[in-house]
Amino acid sequence: MASTLHVPRPRSVASSVKSVKSARSIRSTSPTSSNGNNKDEKDALRPYVDAIAKMFIRIREKGYNFSAVSDIIEEEIRLQKHEETQIFSWLSKNQNSAQNTTLLGFFYFQGTGTPIDKRKGFSLFLTAAKMDFFVAQDLVADCYGFGLGTSKNEDLSFMWYQKASLNGSVDGQFGLGYCYEAGIGTSKSISKAFQLYRRSAKKENRSAMFMLAQCYERGMGTTKDLEQAIHWYRKAKESGNSDAEEPLAELLLQTTNSD
Template sequence: MVVKEENYKKAARVTGKNVDPDDILLNNLVSIFIDSVKRGEKEKKIVESFIARISALKTTTKHVFNLFSKLQHLPLYQCLLGFAFEYGIGTKVNLYLAFICYKTSSENFNSLGQVYLAKCYKHGKGTEKNNIAAFWEYLKSAIGGCSEGQYGVGRCHENGTPIRASHVVSFMQQQNIRNTGLNAYELSCPGVMSLYQSEANTKNQRAFFWFEKAASNGNIQGQYVFAHCYEKGKGIAKNQELAFHWYKESAQSGHQMAQSKTGFCYFDGNGVTRNTFIAFGWFYKCARNKLKCAERHWVARCFRNARHTRKDERKAFLLYQMELIYDRNPRVNYDLASCFKNGWGTPKDVHQAIKLHRKALRNELKSRKKLFKMFKIDFY
């Protein structure tokens, strides 16, 4: 939870103590980081949230980097310093130093440091790629209760990372001895020992176990893949109702692919009563994101022709433009040309319409030549 500056000022009036602006800044950034990682947000979005908060509190990224450096004796700030090095927050990007910071944080038992160290091993950032090392770091984080670590372990199993179940059991038993004999991991993550003690469990069943943990802990990526397991019957019997439930959970938190899947569930009646109007609403949510979206063209056509929604030519025009930019679909030039020719959602512009028609025709001719070269058949 991000703490507003006004709350600190109110507390200062009550206690009579001065408010340190750096405390406000650090509290906000730590809250953003922990909450975002727990939810499974993309790193790009976390960086954008950091920059927005730093700007709102009228300070600089360089000052933030210096604060992280001063507090790097604390495991969480070691991880944050690594994050700053990895994404150039207040300093130049240095993947090797990011890796070192994450490694130090992990060695000091910080679950977020373990997650980011795992990602370094997985993607070869600041070190050589090592899927085995990535698995162990994800596992340390996962059994400590970190949802992103749980999602990471599930992915490792799904992708077939060659880890023997007996090695996992031995690892956890060694850790339990260090924890004064208490079965600490079984308490924080029930069922984990039996998952690996039985060699009969498949990689999909182990992946399903961890995806369930991640989904239950609010990780939107985990919720999406957990739904996919139910939809396809991976590691569990098929269940369209539960697949729909978890797709919708993830979609409501802003996961674009989950929004698309939720739309298709409503459109096709999979796991829920068929409702094309609600389906349209989910497709529109997906289409508004500045990312590739297969449903964007269909949504634009619905707005233009008043199907499943009221007619809105302006929204149709804007979606066609987004389709050209983000989906890179050259055929949408025909639709944009029609908009300019007829004044649908934009002022009439015959010259622009002609220009777009010519552009569309050039693309069609290129496609025709490619098809003829590939199959020796003229498809037109």
Template sequence: MSSNLLDKININKEDEYFLKKLLKDFYRKLIETTDFNNFKKISSEWLNYEIENNDKDQKRVLEMMENHEESKSLFTSFMGFFYQLGIGCVLDKEKAYYYGKRVNKNEKKAFEWYLRSAIAGCAAGQDSLGDCYANGIGTGKDETKAFEWYMKSAVAGCAVGQYNLGNCYGNGIGTDKDESKAFEWYMKSAENGNETAQNNLGDCYANSIGTEKDETKAFEWYMKSAVAGCAVGQNNLGNCYGNGIGTDKDEEEAFEWYMKSAENGNEMAQNNLGECYGNGIGTDEDKKKAFEWFIKSAENGNAVGQNNLANCYEDGMGTDKDEEKAFEWYLKSAIGGCAMGQFNIGDFYFYGIGIGKNLDKAIDWYKKASDNGFNEGKIMLDTIAANSL
């Protein structure tokens, strides 16, 4: 790297690692996102948390990216996002547009840079090249090539590459699905310190994926993942404490880990925290706080949280009663695949709550709920059929 640039803005090795990890984690967040209507809000909150949690300053993070010698090849779209939302700067749509125009060109340059790095034997570069092929970044999407480069990275000892290779085997990406091999690579990555792999290894033990079920080991790996800061692992650890899985039941511990995960941006934990406040589980009952956490979960796209938020509006729990808003959130939940939300939106159409009565739509949603395993949906279908005779 250019020593002049590094001296000028004083980018140390920790800063360098943070910038590239933040960029990579951001792309993963983008790939995993399902609620694109709220993507800006979700991403902004996530970035603010990540920067603050790592004791960094937003303005300095942006300055480091702008002055970094790889700013044109790696950070262009990322900087555009900062200017688009005013993170570390005054909101500037012209700069956001300027950087946005350069994204495709610079993603191609990033791909070329990763390719050179990978061919030279850099394990991290091989993993990043796998990401490019897996997601069509700077090149055509090619899952087989993604798998091949993840394999090279994993064999070379890269913990992230080992995790990604486990994902390939676990989901049949670029290769045949093989849960035993997925488990083996998650184990290597987890032992190599990757917190997401530690969570996935916990999932394997909890659900007999590629190995025998062992709830004690599941708890132990969720603990490692949670302590390392993985939001999903923190939520799963909360589940273990909340339900006595692999450990003694402890609702106060469950509440604490749900809180950590929720503050870390996990939408399922935000819902779980809302349920804790709503029902006095591990903490004092507080309907208003329950409502606030259900809002966060719902806006982050969690279908269960959307159903629970609708419940709040329907019953006036922690907020004013509003049947139209209840309808809107039940509909989002139902579309998101939540069986209870599908049943509830069926009820709203059947009884004309927050919307005009519509028997055909009610039947459609009751059927979806029933097909999704929610028995009350079948009961309503049978009742409607019997009354129509």
């Protein structure tokens, strides 16, 4: 997509490990023990898996890519002394919500507790998206945009980003903004892209922060404003987006030399 493209979309993979602690909010608890009682295990794991699902939603909405989200979830499972297969098995048996369906799809997609199966992961994302779950809609849009687990289809990618955005997805707003910037599934509109980046960045999506900074730096969809560009590159860097480090340093050097 953009000049700083990562898959899926311009998000920092390099910063995923060092940003794990700031993204995590589940408190350490003692490992659960079923003592052979499946019902006890189901009841004991439910609040823990619910907490993982909430964390998953939060970090996706902040603009973390698939790889970074997977790193965070897998480290959390290890820290809590659970097994990835244990969580995967629980999710497989508890498909009673769009949230659980989406998380199970992500486990298939990234090979967490199960062999990688991107097609099955996409199918689960699509099921949850049709249930009007905004995170799943954003993931489906990513998949169609890059041909991940399904055939690439830019029109459907744009449609699902629209649905996600209208449904309140902060990350969906960012994705929709890029569609307008690059003309993916729609006519190009730099002004619409800028507005969507700004809306998403103000809700702390680190990918949108980076793209908003680029807009201000280059005068894309708005008046060129290096002070605002520095502000948003700095915010993106502080949020863990390593892509912002180099342009921020260059702009700071440029503005210092011009004084």
